[in-house]
Structures are given as C-alpha cells and as structure tokens.
Amino acid sequence: xxxxxxxxxxxxxxxxxxxxxxxxxxxxxxxxxxxxxxxxxxxxxxxxxxxxxxxxxxxxxxxxxxxxxxxxxxxxxxxxxxxxxxxxxxxxxxxxxxxxxxxxxxxxxxxxxxxxxxxxxxxxxxxxxxxxxxxxxxxxxxxxxxxxxxxxxxxxxxxxxxxxxxxxxxxxxxxxxxxxxxxxxxxxxxxxxxxxxxxxxxxxxxxxxxxx
Amino acid sequence: xxxxxxxxxxxxxxxxxxxxxxxxxxxxxxxxxxxxxxxxxxxxxxxxxxxxxxxxxxxxxxxxxxxxxxxxxxxxxxxxxxxxxxxxxxxxxxxxxxxxxxxxxxxxxxxxxxxxxxxxxxxxxxxxxxxxxxxxxxxxxxxxxxxxxxxxxxxxxxxxxxxxxxxxxxxxxxxxxxxxxxxxxxxxxxxxxxxxxxxxxxxxxxxxxxxxxxxxxxxxxxxxxxxxxxxxxxxxxxxxxxxxxxxxxxxxxxxxxxxxxxxxxxxx
Numbered sequence: 037x038x039x040x041x042x043x044x045x046x047x048x049x050x051x052x053x054x055x056x057x058x059x060x061x062x063x064x065x066x067x068x069x070x071x072x073x074x075x076x077x078x079x080x081x082x083x084x085x086x087x088x089x090x091x092x093x094x095x096x097x098x099x100x101x102x103x104x105x106x107x108x109x110x111x112x113x114x115x116x117x118x119x120x121x122x123x124x125x126x127x128x129x130x131x132x133x134x135x136x137x138x139x140x141x142x143x144x145x146x147x148x149x150x151x152x153x154x155x156x157x158x159x160x161x162x163x164x165x166x167x168x169x170x171x172x173x174x175x176x177x178x179x180x181x182x183x184x185x186x187x188x189x190x191x192x193x194x195x196x197x198x199x200x201x202x203x204x205x206x207x208x209x210x211x212x213x214x215x216x217x218x219x220x221x222x223x224x225x226x227x228x229x230x231x232x233x234x235x236x237x238x239x240x241x242x243x244x245x246x247x248x
Numbered sequence: 249x250x251x252x253x254x255x256x257x258x259x260x261x262x263x264x265x266x267x268x269x270x271x272x273x274x275x276x277x278x279x280x281x282x283x284x285x286x287x288x289x290x291x292x293x294x295x296x297x298x299x300x301x302x303x304x305x306x307x308x309x310x311x312x313x314x315x316x317x318x319x320x321x322x323x324x325x326x327x328x329x330x331x332x333x334x335x336x337x338x339x340x341x342x343x344x345x346x347x348x349x350x351x352x353x354x355x356x357x358x359x360x361x362x363x364x365x366x367x368x369x370x371x372x373x374x375x376x377x378x379x380x381x382x383x384x385x386x387x388x389x390x391x392x393x394x395x396x397x398x399x400x401x402x403x404x405x406x407x408x409x410x411x412x413x414x415x416x417x418x419x420x421x422x423x424x425x426x427x428x429x430x431x432x433x434x435x436x437x438x439x440x441x442x443x444x445x446x447x448x449x450x451x452x453x454x455x456x457x458x459x460x461x462x463x464x465x466x467x468x469x470x471x472x473x474x475x476x477x478x479x480x481x482x483x484x485x486x487x488x489x490x491x492x493x494x495x496x497x498x499x500x501x502x503x504x505x506x507x508x509x510x511x512x513x514x515x516x
Contacts, residue, residue: 082409085409085412085413086500086501086502087409087412087500087502089500104499104500107499107500107501108417108501111412111413111415112415114413115413116410116413116414118406118410121410122404122406122407122410123407124404124407124424134411134414135414135415135416137420138414138415138416138417138420139417139420140415140416140417141414141415184414188414188415
C-alpha cells in the first residue's frame with residue numbers, strides 16, 4: 037500500500053520541524069527515515085496517523101487523502117510502534133489481546149499460537165504474558181510492542197526507533213523479521229546500521245528544515 | 249414539629265466560638281486570620297441573603313420560581329465545576345450544564361414523586377433543600393471525575409494515541425479513562441455510604457431530628473437521600489464526560505490541548 041507525503045510543513049509546540057517535505061513510499065518498499073534528534077521524525081509518523089495536523093501539504097494512503105472523514109478508515113491500514121512504548125498498566129497478555137476486542141479489528145482472528153510463535157522468535161519467555169506491563173524492561177516492552185504491531189497484520193508498518201532498547205541479537209531478529217514482510221510498506225525511524233543497511237532507501241528529513 | 253429556634257442573641261453568642269480557632273491561629277502563627285475573618289463575613293452575608301430570598305420563595309411557593317431557583321443553583325455549580333477542572337469555559341459549559349441538570353432533576357423528581365409521594369413535584373420545602381444536597385454532591389463528583397478523565401488522557405497521550413493507532417474508536421479509546429474517572433468520582437460517596445452513621449451523623453438526618461421528627465423518620469430520609477445522591481453523581485459524571493467528548497476531542501479523535509486553561513504540553 038502506497039504512502040504519499042506531499043509538500044508537508046509541520047510545526048509542533050510552535051516550532052517549525054520541517055517544510056515542504058515530500059516522500060513517496062511505494063507498496064512493499066522499506067524506507068528508513070533519518071535525521072538528527074528533534075528534526076521531526078517521530079512527529080512525521082504522528083502526522084501520518086493523524087495525531088498532529090500539518091500546517092501545509094497532504095498525506096495520502098493508497099491514493100486517499102487524509103481528512104476528517106477518511107482518517108479513521110486510513111488508520112486501519114497502519115500498524116504503529118512508538119519509541120519507548122507506553123503499554124499502560126495491565127497484564128501483558130491482556131495488553132496484546134486488547135486491539136483484537138476493537139470493532140475495527142473484528143475481522144482479525146485472535147491466535148494464541150501466533151503470539152507464542154512471535155514470543156519464541158523474539159526470545160521472550162512465555163511467562164512474561166502473565167506479568168504486569170509495568171514490570172517489563174525497556175527491551176521487553178519494545179519487543180512486545182513490535183509483536184502487537186505484527187499481529188495486527190496491516191499493510192503499512194511505522195516503526196519509530198524499534199531497536200533503541202534491543203540487544204544485538206534482538207536487532208538481528210527484527211531485521212530478519214522485517215525482511216520477511218513481503219508486500220508490506222515499512223517506514224522505520226532508526227539510527228541502527230543493521231536496519232539502515234537493509235532499507236530500500238534512506239531519507240534524511242533534516243534537509244527539509246528551514247534554512248538548510 | 250417541636251423545633252428550638254436560635255435567637256439573634258444566641259447566634260451572636262455562636263460567633264464567640266471563633267475565639268478558640270482565632271487563638272490557635274495566633275498562637276501557632278498560621279497566617280490565616282484574614283482569610284478566616286473574610287470567610288466568616290462572607291458566610292454570614294451569603295446565608296442571610298439566601299435566607300431572606302428563600303423565605304420569599306417558600307412563602308410564594310410558585311413552581312416556576314422554585315424551578316428557576318434550582319436552575320440558578322445548577323448554573324452556579326456549572327461555573328464552579330469548570331473552574332475546578334481547569335478546562336476552558338466554552339468547551340465544558342453547555343455539556344456540563346445538561347449533565348448537572350439531568351443528574352439533579354432525575355433523582356430529585358423521583359425522590360419527591362415516588363419516595364415522598366407529593367402531588368406538587370416542585371414544592372419549595374422539598375425541591376430546594378433536596379435538590380441542593382444532590383447538586384452539591386454532583387458538583388464535587390464532577391470536579392473529581394472530569395479532571396481525572398481529561399488530565400489522565402493528557403498525561404498519557406502516548407498510550408491513548410497508541411490505542412487509536414491500534415484501531416480503537418474514540419469511544420473504545422476513552423473507556424479505560426472513563427472507568428478510572430468514574431471510580432475516582434464515586435469513591436467518596438461510596439465510602440460515605442459505607443461509614444454513614446458509624447463515623448458521622450449526616451446533615452440531613454441531623455436536620456430532620458432537630459426539626460422534631462422521630463430518629464427512624466430521619467434515618468429513612470437519610471437512606472433515600474444517599475441513594476439519590478449516588479444516582480445523581482453517576483448520571484452527572486457519566487453524562488458530563490460523554491457530552492463533553494464532542495467539544496474536547498477533534499475529528500481525528502485527538503484531545504484538543506487548547507481546552508485546558510493551562511495549555512502547556514504534557515507529553516509527546
């Protein structure tokens with residue numbers, strides 16, 4: 037599924053993050069978004085999900101521009117993993133299962149086997165499923181958030197610094213997992229070389245800052 | 249009825265009790281003497297004015313005038329709640345007014361009609377004091393509930409947005425916050441229901457006893473009013489949150505940060 041970001045200008049808290057940014061991610065492409073801290077990489081993802089309104093420009097998913105009417109429908113195409121995920125305060129299994137109770141995801145079948153498979157792949161103990169989310173380490177939270185994103189099985193995956201709290205082995209597992217996602221459009225914000233090397237293209241959004 | 253009135257001289261003697269807290273404040277050097285004196289003067293003036301007005305309202309006992317008085321109390325409560333929640337007036341005024349109106353009117357009219365079985369539903373002797381008691385508790389619960397609801401979404405914006413990204417509708421995304429807000433808003437009333445009579449004798453019961461009624465009559469009144477208060481708080485907090493959602497969230501389901509009187513960002 038294609039993402040088209042056209043001539044986007046974004047401010048946050050009164051600060052200009054970037055202007056006239058245009059990115060086209062073709063269906064099945066894996067793009068890495070790069071740039072120094074504070075240049076608006078995370079905010080770009082939040083804009084793609086409709087959590088921040090751009091001052092100028094449009095964001096289209098599969099040819100459909102995002103607006104008041106389409107935003108709820110367009111979000112259904114995107115799985116999003118935030119930087120330092122906030123998993124709330126509940127049992128891990130309940131947190132993983134929660135999106136499957138939403139009406140929007142009624143078409144998705146809840147599969148304990150799929151959860152078990154991902155836990156094995158990401159080297160997480162099944163005992164974690166019964167723990168409180170607040171008791172997880174940063175790396176465990178990040179892997180659980182990635183697993184939730186993968187379980188939603190959406191055509192677009194936005195990953196914001198998904199490897200920041202992962203060890204080398206987990207980063208390699210993540211890279212292999214992303215490589216196996218054929219047909220999915222993946223946008224990753226990362227400084228990790230393993231992920232950068234495997235992207236179809238790296239886009240440095242710092243060049244869209246005013247004066248550069 | 250066998251009520252012992254307080255004479256003007258008796259009331260004046262009542263002010264003599266102020267000497268004790270005044271002495272404590274002076275002794276411990278707590279800088280609250282001015283506030284205490286202003287509070288005492290305001291209390292006296294406000295209550296005397298209300299007393300004069302209520303005497304007129306009770307004497308006339310016109311249903312429309314009584315309803316107007318309750319409406320005015322709701323309006324004042326509306327403004328007080330908004331000040332207490334830190335949310336801009338324009339965003340909350342109308343939804344909250346409707347919520348307070350429903351939260352007060354439903355248990356109040358049920359109380360007068362079904363429990364007391366009065367033919368005149370807007371009799372000043374019942375509507376004004378009972379309405380005031382229900383409304384006072386709705387006000388307190390609303391401040392707790394609404395502030396908790398919006399501040400917890402504001403502070404946990406990341407987790408809230410994650411739910412939207414995972415596919416939640418706005419109603420689904422706010423549900424955990426609504427649950428937590430209702431829990432916090434109901435807790436004081438539930439705690440007071442659980443300890444009433446053991447820890448304190450509530451105002452209404454005391455009033456009915458002082459009015460010359462049998463203790464059991466006072467107890468029946470108190471049980472009924474506690475149920476009415478809890479019903480009123482449940483209606484008003486739930487309705488206030490549900491109705492204000494339309495003005496406090498944008499079409500994308502994101503909490504509008506401009507609703508807060510202090511609109512500093514709380515998270516990213």
